[in-house]
Amino acid sequence: MSAPLFLCVVGTRPEAIKMAPVIRALQQAPWARVRVLATAQHRDLLDQVLQTFGIVPDVDLDLMQPNQDLTALTARMLTTLDRVLQQEQPQAVIAQGDTTTVMVAALASFYRQIPFGHVEAGLRTGDLRNPFPEEMNRILAGHLAHWHFAPTPRARDNLLRENLDPARVHVTGNTVIDALHTVAASTMARPVNPGHRMILVTAHRRESFGAPLEQICQALLQLTETYPDVEILYPVHPNPNVRQTVAAWLGGRPRIQLCDPLDYVPFIAAMKAATLILTDSGGVQEEAPALAKPVLVLREETERPEAVEAGVAALVGTRREDIVQGVRRLLDSPEAYRDMARGSSPYGDGQAAQRIVTVLRNHFVPCS
Ligand code: UD1
Ligand code: UDP
Numbered sequence: 001m002s003a004p005l006f007l008c009v010v011g012t013r014p015e016a017i018k019m020a021p022v023i024r025a026l027q028q029a030p031w032a033r034v035r036v037l038a039t040a041q042h043r044d045l046l047d048q049v050l051q052t053f054g055i056v057p058d059v060d061l062d063l064m065q066p067n068q069d070l071t072a073l074t075a076r077m078l079t080t081l082d083r084v085l086q087q088e089q090p091q092a093v094i095a096q097g098d099t100t101t102v103m104v105a106a107l108a109s110f111y112r113q114i115p116f117g118h119v120e121a122g123l124r125t126g127d128l129r130n131p132f133p134e135e136m137n138r139i140l141a142g143h144l145a146h147w148h149f150a151p152t153p154r155a156r157d158n159l160l161r162e163n164l165d166p167a168r169v170h171v172t173g174n175t176v177i178d179a180l181h182t183v184a185a186s187t188m189a190r191p192v193n194p195g196h197r198m199i200l201v202t203a204h205r206r207e208s209f210g211a212p213l214e215q216i217c218q219a220l221l222q223l224t225e226t227y228p229d230v231e232i233l234y235p236v237h238p239n240p241n242v243r244q245t246v247a248a249w250l251g252g253r254p255r256i257q258l259c260d261p262l263d264y265v266p267f268i269a270a271m272k273a274a275t276l277i278l279t280d281s282g283g284v285q286e287e288a289p290a291l292a293k294p295v296l297v298l299r300e301e302t303e304r305p306e307a308v309e310a311g312v313a314a315l316v317g318t319r320r321e322d323i324v325q326g327v328r329r330l331l332d333s334p335e336a337y338r339d340m341a342r343g344s345s346p347y348g349d350g351q352a353a354q355r356i357v358t359v360l361r362n363h364f365v366p367c368s
Contacts, residue, residue: 004364005033007090009081010057011041011101013049014176014283017264018096020053021178021353022119026094029357031365037084039063039077039101044238045261052264053179059084067240070100070133077104085112091364092146094356096120096175097282098131098138106144115146119175119356122148122155123282123303130301132207147363149356151347152306172355173348176286181350183265184291189272196231196255197331199223200274202281203298204237212318213242216278216298217249219323224255226324227331231255233270235262276330276337278316278323285313292343296326306346311339 008023010016026034038057040046043064050057061080063073077100085093085108093109095102096119109116118141128135142148142159150156151174159169192198203216220232236246236258250256262270268287271277277288280298288295289312296316297308307313316326330337 003031003033004091005035005088006360007035007037007085007088007093009037009039009093009095009101009105010046010050011039011063012099013042013045013261014281015096015099015101016046016049016053016055017179017283018120018175019094020049020055021175021182022094022096022356023055024053025353025357026360029361031361032357035059035088035090037061037081037088039081039104041068041073041077041099041101048261048263052183059088073100074104077101078108081105081108082111085109085114090114092117092360094119095141098123098134098141100133100137102141103137106141110144116141116144117147117149117356117360118142118145119149120151120155121145121169122150122157122159124155124158125301125303127301130207130299131205131303135303147359149352149359151352154306170355170359172359173350173352174286175348175352175356176283177290177345177348178350178353179264180268180287180290183268184272187265187268187272190266190269192273193231196229197227197275198270198273199230199232199276199278199327200270201232201234201278202237202284203279204239204242205280205299206241208280208298208318209241209245213245214249215318215320216323217246219320219327220250220256220278221253222320222324223327224253226328230331231257233257233259233274235259235267235270237261276327276340278327286345286347289313289343290345290347292341294330294337294340296323296330298323304347310344310346312342312344314340 035058037059040062094117095105148169149172276294295313
């Protein structure tokens, strides 16, 4: 019998970062064959990461369109992906997270009765509007999946509460920590102006478009006006709904540097240089504690409460005054800062991809 073929599907930046360790581990497994499919739900952001990790997709659907809407993207992706499944005939499909790409990959696999492995399974806020549409995407992907690779015990418990089969739920850690380990040790901190404290910011969520993102921008302005030694570095997501608002509020302001999204390694260098990090990103919430950087989460809810409970992240929401107060507490109190900069990661030990591949090997080659 020939080696089982795994089709690894990636569509956006965070999926490529978090799938890279899984793809690499499968490529190194002598009993497995692996092909990489890029939906290219993201084009520029995806290509940046694929290049960093030396991944060349075997199939590229090149689906991204400017300002794409969810329905059209989903429809295009489902029919195109189905054709690829028909051609490639994989024994399993593996994807990570809660984007449109992942939900569609799970559904297309289900229709073709190909087992689907869900990496980073079981994250939940319990609120379908937060994050939108990701909470529904991951519920759907979870219920369509054959294997659930939960990053933490809490994620496993979320799945068991939804009556998913415990034998198919495996706590592995989050593969983002594997990815971080491959670059962090050899990456120097980005230089910061002497005597300055740098705050690194990212924000891109759909539920923040409009007024919440404006409030975030106003908070950043107020902070630079209040603290002459504070500078902001904000790599801006290319989504036009983000770009326009951020440029209008923050463009040309003193000590606020807006830039294009950074490649992964320069971004890790910026995280290392930051005094603290403000973000609504999922991956950044997981990486910051591993780098001992306090992270304030610009969201009303988080599906990653482990770091908040460990005291190394805090949920500040999207109201200007709450963000300013959360940052001031850390800038003004060395004790409060020290407490949050302890460097403890509840999200994994860097071995998640190996655990995932072991589960897959035990399924396909149980006697090895
Ligand atoms: C998507 C995911 C979100 C994830 C985020 C990671 C969905 C519904 N959303 O959000 O869960 O957190 O990616 O970044 O799957 N664009 C470019 N170049 C790029 C990428 C995006 O120009 O490389 C622009 C395009 O105009 C595109 C728009 O951003 O149409 C929106 O992209 P889309 O993937 O639909 O949503 P994101 O907001 O990026
Ligand atoms: N990231 C990056 N360059 C940037 C901003 C973020 O490489 O300019 C990385 C970051 O380290 C994390 C991932 O991108 O691993 C997060 O992606 P994003 O915020 O787009 O998506 P989310 O995690 O919110 O789904």
